[in-house]
Amino acid sequence: MNVAVDHIATDQPPDDSKARDLDYGWQSGNQVQLLENGEAYFPAVFEALRGAEREILLETFILFEDKVGVELHSILIEAAQRGVKVVVSLDGFGCGELSPGFLRELAEAGVMVQMFDPAPKTLGIRTNWFRRLHRKIVVVDARVAFIGGINFSADHLADFGPEAKQDYSVQVIGPAVADLHHFALAQSGRQVRSRRGWRRRQQRPSPWTNEPGDGLVRLIYRDNIQHRDxxxxxxxxxxxxxxxxxxxxxxxxxxxxxxxxxxxxxxxxxxxxxxxxxxxxxxxxxxxxxxxxxxxxxxxxxxxxxxxxxxxxxxxxxxxxxxxxxxxxxxxxxxxxxxxxxxxxxxxxxxxxxxxxxxxxxxxxxxxxxxxxxxxxxxxxxxxxxxxxxxxxxxxxVLASWLPAHKPRLKPFEATPHDV
Incomplete structure (x- = not known):
């Protein structure tokens, strides 16, 4: 069973003239909310996902099959079943322990699941250590976005115990969401349309707020092509x-x-x-x-x-x-x-x-x-x-380029016959 994708993307932008060199400037009039740890982050993200009407773009380094991952799994399936386009991009190293059944249930519900650089274990050890998809971005309906360091795992909650992580993310509402939306679409291999149209849509009343903010926001990123530094x-x-x-x-x-x-x-x-x-x-x-x-x-x-x-x-x-x-x-x-x-x-x-x-x-x-x-x-x-x-x-x-060619790719999830 294959998850449909428009095309496979490497770690450089897809072949689209408007997405080839994504370079974003400062956007004014944004509301930016600091979200500290999973106690603030997960409720805000899950509320936005449950309210999605058209589209969810989500990429994360880690997704575990714990109480956080199971809740996210349920929310995404429910969103896809009510007609929301859901694209989930996961890292092959950070999400390498997800069971095929967990991923298959997402795919069967209509979620487009993609894995960045998936690789089987060698002698029980994962070898795809480098050039990870380490971003954590969620964009809902091109109206609200979340970005930061928090993965979808229970170890970002205090009740996890002494190993619970201290971390931060932000919720962004306003014109800068268009840039995050554009970027997430391009990196996931979706068709990228003119950002000008998104700017116009951002001016329409938002279901999350009708009040402009004071924050200037700029999206920056690093890849291994044009934005290394x-x-x-x-x-x-x-x-x-x-x-x-x-x-x-x-x-x-x-x-x-x-x-x-x-x-x-x-x-x-x-x-x-x-x-x-x-x-x-x-x-x-x-x-x-x-x-x-x-x-x-x-x-x-x-x-x-x-x-x-x-x-x-x-x-x-x-x-x-x-x-x-x-x-x-x-x-x-x-x-x-x-x-x-x-x-x-x-x-x-x-x-x-x-x-x-x-x-x-x-x-x-x-x-x-x-x-x-x-x-x-x-x-x-x-x-x-x-x-x-x-x-x-x-x-x-550069050193790695001397070794046999290996280009990390964003690939659709494929279930083997015995997993179906």
């Missing part, structure tokens, strides 16, 4: 303009020298720079890698907190009292050089202040602050190793 460059530009404060909360922190230099330079010119890192990591290597960079930053006044209550999974930042970003991109080689990622940039003072207050509470109530003076033992060795590891990872796509 867009997210990194956005961080660098914002940091270079910082005058008062910078707060970065990032789960996997191991950026390149240019971004590290801008963080250090901001602190040197008197900006209050705070980094919130993992203290209880879900991947121990992430903590060890980040700590290799601490001395370089601490000596110039950067304040580093390690969140110790549970694993930090957030990918958010703010600069001064207006600029913020929320999305799927970590600040490590995988996100900055390999994965397919998407963030939104937000210029909104109220949103910036809300995010600042949430992160300040996190830092003061649940974090351990690293001492300003640390023993410089083996500092040069750690920095050298860190530099080499980063640049090996950063050039991994």
């Amino acid at each position: 867009d997210i990194e460059e956005a961080y660098i530009h914002a940091l270079s303009q910082a005058r008062q404060r910078v707060v970065i909360a990032n789960a996997y922190f191991f950026p390149g020298y240019r971004l590290l230099r801008e963080i250090r330079n901001a602190a040197r010119r008197g900006v209050q720079v705070q980094l919130i890192m993992q203290g209880q990591p879900d991947v121990l290597l992430a903590k060890l890698a980040a700590r290799m960079l601490y001395d370089y930053l601490l000596k110039d006044g950067v304040v580093i907190h390690e969140y110790c209550q549970r694993p930090l999974h957030g990918k958010v930042a703010l600069v001064d009292d207006e600029w913020s970003t929320v999305g799927s991109s970590n600040l490590d080689p995988l996100s900055l050089a390999l994965n397919l990622e998407a963030n939104v940039l937000i210029r909104d003072r109220a949103f910036n202040q809300q995010l600042y207050e949430r992160l300040e509470a996190l830092a003061h109530n649940h974090c351990q602050t690293m001492p300003e003076k640390r023993k410089p033992r083996l500092w040069l060795w750690r920095l050298t190793v860190g530099f080499l590891v980063f640049h090996v990872m950063r050039h991994f796509p």
Whole structure:
């Protein structure tokens, strides 16, 4: 059984002249709501999905068959059965444990299920580690969108226990939804029409709200074709303009020298720079890698907190009292050089202040602050190793091209005969 698709898409945009180089500008008049953890995110997304009338576009890195995944599964099936076009794009690594029956039920209901780079296990081990579809985007009826770092899994809920993740997403209503809609359509391989028509539709009254917002929003993303450095460059530009404060909360922190230099330079010119890192990591290597960079930053006044209550999974930042970003991109080689990622940039003072207050509470109530003076033992060795590891990872796509060809593809779900 095949799930119908218009065509198969690789990690570059489909062959459409309007979608070949997707580059989005700032859109004004948006309402942006911060959603912290699954307790805020899942109810908002599920309400929007239940109210869908025409179309649902959903892509996620992880979908598990737990209580969150089962509820999403039910909502999507019900939407498809009432005539809503539902397109679900999943990552073959992050969603590699989904049962064929779970996917088959979606397909039989009319949900168009697509898997990015699916691959069978080799000796019981998944080998499709790199160039993941790491984005988390939901767009409903081209009227409301959600983007951030939260996957569809119960480990984003506090009742999961000590391993529950701390994370953030945003809900966007307004003109910027047209860009998210356009992007999600193009990346899923759907036919992309003129964005001008979507702009006109966005001006019509929305079922979610009739009130314009104050937020400027811009969609940025990275792919492995024309937008390799867009997210990194956005961080660098914002940091270079910082005058008062910078707060970065990032789960996997191991950026390149240019971004590290801008963080250090901001602190040197008197900006209050705070980094919130993992203290209880879900991947121990992430903590060890980040700590290799601490001395370089601490000596110039950067304040580093390690969140110790549970694993930090957030990918958010703010600069001064207006600029913020929320999305799927970590600040490590995988996100900055390999994965397919998407963030939104937000210029909104109220949103910036809300995010600042949430992160300040996190830092003061649940974090351990690293001492300003640390023993410089083996500092040069750690920095050298860190530099080499980063640049090996950063050039991994080129190195990988020397191996037998492997291009990750977005493929329709296919059930084998014994699964039907």
